[in-house]
Every structure is written in structure tokens, then in C-alpha cells.
Amino acid sequence: MKHFMRLLPFSLILLLAGCGMENLSALDPRGPVAEMQFDLIMLSTYVMIFVMVVVFSIYIYVLLRFRERPGDTHIPEQVHGNRALEFIWTTIPILLLLILAIPNVMDTFTLADTSAPTEGEGVEEEEEDVLNVEVHAHQFWWEFIYPDHDINAGQEMYIPTDTRVNVELHASDVIHSFWVPALAGKMDNVPGIENEMWFEAPDEGVYFGKCTEICGASHWLMDFKVIAVDEGTFSVWAENMAEPDPEIVEGEGEVAAQGREVFEGNCINCHAVGDEGGAQGPNMTNYGEREVVAGFLDYTEENLYDWIRDPDALKPDNEMPGFDESAISDDEMDALIEYIGQQRVLD
Numbered sequence: 446m447k448h449f450m451r452l453l454p455f456s457l458i459l460l461l462a463g464c465g466m467e468n469l470s471a472l473d474p475r476g477p478v479a480e481m482q483f484d485l486i487m488l489s490t491y492v493m494i495f496v497m498v499v500v501f502s503i504y505i506y507v508l509l510r511f512r513e514r515p516g517d518t519h520i521p522e523q524v525h526g527n528r529a530l531e532f533i534w535t536t537i538p539i540l541l542l543l544i545l546a547i548p549n550v551m552d553t554f555t556l557a558d559t560s561a562p563t564e565g566e567g568v569e570e571e572e573e574d575v576l577n578v579e580v581h582a583h584q585f586w587w588e589f590i591y592p593d594h595d596i597n598a599g600q601e602m603y604i605p606t607d608t609r610v611n612v613e614l615h616a617s618d619v620i621h622s623f624w625v626p627a628l629a630g631k632m633d634n635v636p637g638i639e640n641e642m643w644f645e646a647p648d649e650g651v652y653f654g655k656c657t658e659i660c661g662a663s664h665w666l667m668d669f670k671v672i673a674v675d676e677g678t679f680s681v682w683a684e685n686m687a688e689p690d691p692e693i694v695e696g697e698g699e700v701a702a703q704g705r706e707v708f709e710g711n712c713i714n715c716h717a718v719g720d721e722g723g724a725q726g727p728n729m730t731n732y733g734e735r736e737v738v739a740g741f742l743d744y745t746e747e748n749l750y751d752w753i754r755d756p757d758a759l760k761p762d763n764e765m766p767g768f769d770e771s772a773i774s775d776d777e778m779d780a781l782i783e784y785i786g787q788q789r790v791l792d
């Protein structure tokens with residue numbers, strides 16, 4: 446108990462620090478889906494405040510008005526049934542439930558509609574504006590497949606701004622849950638089931654995402670990013686992700702070329718660059734552009750080194766095996782890290 450009390454302020458700080466994380470709040474909605482959901486949250490909050498104010502006011506009034514006074518000798522008159530009152534407290538809740546239900550049901554249909562928008566005259570044009578992404582959740586990382594662009598991306602989901610993104614959710618092992626609070630409410634990734642949702646980001650920026658279904662020892666480290674960029678940048682990203690520059694893939698310079706050999710000898714069965722390589726682990730095509738290693742460590746050479754040597758120490762129960770010095774020497778590791786850092790698609 447003593448320890449618990451000592452740790453309490455510390456855990457509160459951690460808890461509150463989480464609240465301030467940029468773009469990780471459903472109460473700071475961006476885009477039509479998150480805004481619709483935020484409006485529903487506010488509507489129910491207002492209804493609840495109204496109910497509380499009315500109930501507490503009546504309660505306090507009754508406490509004061511009918512309290513026992515000096516000289517009271519008998520209990521007040523006991524009444525049973527009052528048609529007017531019964532009518533009022535049946536009707537008001539029905540009205541309140543209708544006020545909650547109508548927009549909720551309407552928005553639920555709008556949010557569940559993942560067909561391409563068909564309004565307006567330029568139907569074909571609008572259909573092109575939809576981006577389809579399959580989100581495959583794994584222990585403990587995210588895979589984003591763009592079926593129309595022949596892209597497989599790991600950990601970072603690039604999207605163009607002002608474009609409707611239709612998302613299909615899958616899971617390869619256990620149940621996970623896809624949540625990008627600033628853009629849309631969460632939805633589960635369930636093995637064997639295809640769940641669908643959509644969202645749209647009006648502004649460029651990085652939107653943080655988290656797995657919100659406890660899925661194993663490293664569930665809490667299962668972070669990802671949705672990165673919204675202008676349409677031009679997205680096209681460059683998409684083209685280079687589908688077909689990265691062969692020179693970069695082979696490794697530019699002697700060191701990186703050696704790194705490519707290390708990559709081919711140890712990594713390529715599970716990790717791909719472009720479409721060459723396995724899909725057991727995240728695709729590495731734009732790895733050099735990431736800000737984090739393994740989804741949560743700052744991108745530094747030391748962290749990358751530690752991660753490859755012993756992934757389990759950093760992210761318990763993940764699927765990646767460790768590579769000690771008998772598998773990859775320190776020199777080879779330098780070359781590999783150089784090679785990985787070169788894998789960029791935007792510059």
C-alpha cells in the first residue's frame with residue numbers, strides 16, 4: 446500500500462501526460478467523421494447536464510420545502526399516484542431519448558456507409574477521389590495495403606488531405622482495434638471478419654493512432670501514424686512506394702551496398718523493400734523517413750542497433766528474432782543501419 450501511494454502521483458503524471466499528446470484526442474476532432482462523433486458526445490453531455498440540473502434542483506427544493514420543522518407532530522399526508530406528474534416524468538425521458546436517438550441513428554448510417562460517394566454529377570470523378578486502404582493488424586505492428594496502388598506499407602499510413610479514405614480492417618492473429626482519435630472513433634480488427642470504416646483529414650499533419658484492444662504483452666507499444674499530405678506529395682509517395690528507386694534499393698555507396706547484402710542474408714525473408722521480400726514484418730521501403738523505430742523508440746542508430754540485436758527486450762513477445770554478433774557483426778550492423786537509413790521515398 447505504501448508503494449502504491451508513492452507511485453500514485455507518478456502514475457497520475459503519466460496519465461495526464463497522455464492527455465496532452467498532440468492529435469491524440471477525440472475531443473479535438475479533425476475531419477467530418479470525428480466531428481460528427483464529437484457532436485454526438487456533446488449532445489449527450491448537454492442532455493445529461495439538463496437531467497442533472499433538473500433532478501438536483503427538485504431534490505434540493507424538496508429537501509428544504511418539506512423538511513421537518515420544530516413542532517411537527519405527524520407525518521405529512523401520504524399520496525399515491527398523480528396523473529399529471531406521472532405523465533410529465535414519462536414524457537420528458539421519451540423526448541430526451543428521441544433527441545439522442547434520432548441524430549445517433551442518422552449518423553450511424555452515414556458512418557457505416559463505406560460505399561463510394563455517388564451524389565452529384567461527376568460520379569466517376571468522385572469515385573477516383575476515394576482511397577481504399579486495408580489495415581492488417583499484427584502482434585504488434587500495423588500493415589497498410591493500398592490495393593489500387595500496389596503498395597504495402599508498415600506502421601505509417603499516408604493519405605491525401607480532403608480525400609475520403611475507405612478502410613477495411615483485418616487481423617492476422619488476435620483481436621486488435623484501430624483508433625486514430627482525431628480522425629475517427631475506434632473499430633476492431635477481428636480475425637476472419639472484415640470491418641469497414643471511413644474518415645477524411647482536412648489538414649496536413651501527423652495523426653497518432655493506437656491499438657485499443659488488449660492484444661498481448663506489447664499491446665501498449667502498438668502505435669502507428671496516419672500522415673496526411675497534399676495530393677502531389679501523396680502521388681510521389683505512392684509511386685515510389687510501389688516502385689522504389691533501384692539504386693536506393695541496392696544501396697548507394699559501398700557501405701550501404703554491403704548493408705544490402707546483410708539485409709538479403711538476414712532480413713529479406715520477413716521484410717520487403719518495394720515488393721521484393723517477405724511480408725512477415727513491416728515493409729521497409731520508407732523506413733529511413735520514420736521518426737520511430739519499432740513504432741515507439743526514437744529513430745537513432747543506437748535504438749535501431751539495440752532493436753535488431755534484441756527486439757524482445759524492447760517489445761516483449763513480438764515475432765522478430767534477435768540477431769547477435771555471431772549472426773550480424775558490429776561492422777555489418779553499421780552497414781545495415783546505413784542501408785536502412787537510405788530507404789526513403791519522399792526525397
Ligand SMILES: [Cu+2]
Nearest residue numbers: 656658660664
Ligand atoms: Cu493491442
